[in-house]
Amino acid sequence: MEYKLNYADTDVDLLRTMRPPGRIYWTILTVLFLLVVAGAVAWWSQIQTGIGLAGKNSPVGWAMYITTFVFWVGIAHSGTLISAILFLVRVRWRAAVYRSAEAVTVFGLMTAGLFPFIHLGRVWVAHWILPVPNFGGLWPNFRSPLAWDVLAITTYLTVSSTFFLVGMLPDLAIVRDRVKGWRKTVYGFLAQGWQGTDLQWKHYTAGYLFLAALATPLVISVHSIVSWDFAMSIVPGWHSTIFAPYFVAGAIHSGLAMVVLLLIPLRTTFGLQQYITMHHLESLAKFIIFTAMVVGFAYSVELFVAWYSNNPYERAIFLYRMTGDYAWAFWLLITTNVLAPMLLWVRRIRTSIPWLVGLCVSVEIGMWLERFVIIVTSLAHDYLPSSWGLYKPTLTDSTIVIGSFAWFFFLFMIFVKVLPAVSSWEIKEQIAIPPKEERG
Amino acid sequence: MTSERTILGVFTHPDQLLAAVRALRSAGIGEIRVFSPTPDHRILHELGGKRSPVRAFTLAGGLAGLAFGWGMTIIPLANFHLHVGGKPLVSLPPFGVVAYIFTILFGAIATLVGMFVHMRLPRPQLHAEYDPRFSADHYGIRIRCGAEEAEGIVKLMKANGAMQVTRSRG
Secondary structure (H helix, E strand, O other), rough: OOEOOHHHHHHHHHHHOOOOOHHHHHHHHHHHHHHHHHHHHHHHHHHHHHHHOOOOOOOOOHHHHHHHHHHHHHHHHHHHHHHHHHHOOOOOOHHOHHHHHHHHHHHHHHHHHHHHHOOOOHHHHHHHOOOOOOOOOOOOOOOHHHHHHHHHHHHHHHHHHHHHHHHHHHHHHHOOOOOHHHHHHHHHHHHHOOOOOHHHHHHHHHHHHHHHHHHHHHHHHHHHHHHHHHHHHEEEEEEHHOOHHHHHHHHHHHHHHHHHHHHHHHHHHHHOOOOHHHHHHHHHHHHHHHHHHHHHHHHHHHHHHHHHHHHHHHHHHHHHHHHOOOOOHHHHHHHHHHHHHHHHHHHHHHOOHHHHHHHHHHHHHHHHHHHHHHHHHHHOOOHHHHHHHOOOOOHHHHHHHHHHHHHHHHHHHHHHHOOOOOOHHHHHHHHHHOOOOHOO | OEEEEEEEEEEEOOOHHHHHHHHHHOOOOEEEEEEEOOOOHHHHHOOEEEOHHHHHHHHHHHHHHHHHHHHHHHHHHHOOOOOOOOOOOOHHHHHHHHHHHHHHHHHHHHHHHHHHHHHHOOOOOOOOOOOOHOOOOOOOEEEEEEEEHHHHHHHHHHOOOEEEEEEEEE
16 A cells, blocks of 8 residues: 655654653553552462462363463464565555554563463473473473473564564664664664665565564464364364364454554554554454454354264263353354454444444454363363363452453553554555655 | 775665666766665665575574474483383474474574674664664765765766765775
């Protein structure tokens, strides 16, 4: 897409996000910080007392923590899709939104990465999963998807952070050239001496292409590996080959909705409607329609496979999901995740900001519930009826989960003020330069 | 006293910059450094030069990661013959997942290293002739030449639309 702007105005407009914040910003940031502290206190209390404080016990040993872990890893995927995959296929509208989407990736992973520690119970033995031998020469079990998870999430965070910061170098140079005093020193350090020479641009564009090419397979692989935490077990409702594409589609679905939810206040608060246009939001909404249909199809295939397989345990778990103790969650997720996003087919709805916000929140609720239903119902109701048992959230795990949401938004709010949230140099690349005579 | 001169021309339009670069190349000026707020592939093409070797770093890193991933999962088995569930000691599918992850990780890190090496970053001090307008909406051409060539280069730049040309020693 072509922007009818000029280079100088672009810098002024886009760096507006980094101006000193007002009272509303500080109020929201304080509330988020307090929620994070509440989550930290709850976690400390859990470390002192034990994982039972979070309601995790036999048979439901995994519940809200793994649900939220998978949720945040999923959220992270759309950022890489928008920044890396859309870059490779030369989708030009990505320029205004990819920086925020990448921030969603990095902060989503930083949030998800807390949960392996949180749900571990004995946090002090977390180092046992690292790929180094212990004193007896024993290595972690590399056949386990839990070990793959550690490597995959760490790799994804490293590669995404690299892509995020490298993509920002020219914009950090713009900030360096506009500020004074200690800020100039800080941004000068972050810009690493970038000057926009022909040599730098040549190697930068080449390297950026390869980073995008390397990040792209991670979009598919990381959430596939996370899904195999479940699919490689024999628990009914988990042991299915559909899990990898099912989880990846769901990840992109939730991630796109989160990106929309963050772009809308960003553009409204800082007056960036010329840059983050309705075309961007509409394009993302169309993507969401597609992912909602894929997720809906995946749900139907799961049901079909359970019936067609004639496996009584598979059939039983799906019947339990639809009619059992957590049926309310199942039907709510179908409504919020698949049915509600179908309203986006109506142009008036997908170009309406309030509707977009409502439907994206609906998708987030639905995607969280999807993981909750998969995990909790299968553990609550597996092979042996005498082992069946229910899970109820407790104050501890609920506080920690809410704290994780607060942590994510806290990080994003800091990012908006400290780093350039929209890529100025890529927007400039798309500005139509008027002929020489008009510039005078 | 050095007879070398540094000439910096500042332009406001990329077409003028391109014309100036072409004129300077036609005049046989070899070492041209261009500053721009965005990459301009016409300029990069005009300046010529070899393809970026960053790709070699990516390939080397990826191959190293692949080897490391397989090595890390297979070599320790020599010390610990622990058969799990009757499965083979060297299980290629799960170890392949680990190798795949390390291929990407090492490839990305190597790409970053390659980029920084070739971009000559980090750079504690900017070029003396760097102008902050180059990150905004102006373009620059820097030439290092002998004192006798300087006048001709200045004239060429002005003839091709330079709004400002500065000369300095060294």
